Amino acid sequence: MAIGDFTYMQMCFRALKQAHPHLQIHLWVDERRRSDNPEDWPHLKNYSLYDWLTASPYIDQTYTQNYSPALHAQSIAKAQREEYPIVVSLTHMACHRYARLTREISPRGFIVGLKKQKYRFFELSKKLSILKFNATMPLYESQERDVPHVSDIYAQWFQTAFGIDIPKPDRYPTIQIPDQWMRYARDQFATWKLPPQVVFINAYSKGEERCWPLERAFELIEQMRAQPKWREAGFIVNVVPEDMANAQALYNRLAPPDTHLFSAVDNFFQLPAVLSLCSLIITVETAVMHLANAVHVPVIALMRQNNPEWVPIDQENSAVILVKEMDAWVTKIELPEVMEKVLSWPLC
Incomplete structure (x- = not known):
């Protein structure tokens, strides 16, 4: 499971x-x-x-x-x-x-x-x-x-x-986040001095075929920052603990200002607590996509065609970008496709 x-x-x-x-x-x-x-x-x-x-x-x-x-x-x-x-x-x-x-x-x-x-x-x-x-x-x-x-x-x-x-x-999924972890998330946002509008980006999945290049996530932030709507936004980039060293190296080289790396290293509930305070979630096909619906935050999901039963359940607050070919990897989803959805998605 x-x-x-x-x-x-x-x-x-x-x-x-x-x-x-x-x-x-x-x-x-x-x-x-x-x-x-x-x-x-x-x-x-x-x-x-x-x-x-x-x-x-x-x-x-x-x-x-x-x-x-x-x-x-x-x-x-x-x-x-x-x-x-x-x-x-x-x-x-x-x-x-x-x-x-x-x-x-x-x-x-x-x-x-x-x-x-x-x-x-x-x-x-x-x-x-x-x-x-x-x-x-x-x-x-x-x-x-x-x-x-x-x-x-x-x-x-x-x-x-x-x-x-x-x-x-x-x-419809729900999640009860303990008060301890909601306090953690609010304190972390205060430490990072995040503005009211925060975007959470996740490029990791268990399966390599469902991952997105982390470099592309930083490029996405740069392009979003070029838009008036997101110029003042803060960004959180999710990282799995085992890849933190690599992510930190990329972050040091590529990360725009007001961008922060995050990893739920202490407890699972750190993740939904942080998600619940965000304005928009952009993620590949993984647990983050479903937790976004559970905490009622709009989500843009990058998915393969192979498992249509796993699309986000909340269609009104979710947008899906599918690869164009069956069996194609999520890496085939290019930055312009994501930006197009970001700009056209009404709840962004």
Whole structure:
């Protein structure tokens, strides 16, 4: 599960808790980047989603120690001792693998999971793994015509698995930011002496194909500053912690005045707190895009064509710039396209 997933899925967990207040919800977060290299562990174990899950009133326990093979085995053993009567896998990648994991977690329980609509003749082992599920739900295909929004997909899964109906308004993401982190954001804005109008720019995503060159972000700021509307604005450039050294070098060389680097290094809630105080968010296809909707700040999103179900849910406060070709990377979106949207977008 990624932050983008939980942005929408938390609303489903909320509905499930409201329908069944007695229910204990334990959430397994699998780490697909699991590594036996100790150098990888500090970054993996500090995944910011864990802060949000810990604060969630809808999740009673979370399995997060899955970033190394040894800890993964320990987590499985811990889960087995719970003897869960029902386990539901909502993993839409490698469903067959998680059928095996779910059955390992609950050898005697009733397990439910997703499965592809069709398996090819040479995928017999995958089909056999899927048979470990007692019941299955069809997996959506991103390339289907008229694929629904991811919030609708998740709501359908919960309706199928748990029999709860989640009305569309209740699928809209919200986020409760603790007062501690709102104070942090306001203090940071005061330290930076930011003006009332602030633009947040994020060029990073987990997948390289969804990233935008950081140099281009600084060029965008220069071009926006050339426009009367943004001449007095402040700018915040988001940086993932592991790339801060590189970003700082670029910043020292390219950053215009009143531009500040930001990274949520202490707690997840630093990010939505800062976002909530901005006037406009410009971001590639990643969690920032969905959090922008959750904190009700206008967003311009740079996206690939491959996953239309992940467009921002708030269409009135969102604008999307798509690459022109299927499978093209976000780097194909050039600066003039973004500036055109910035200048034409009425809420900017």
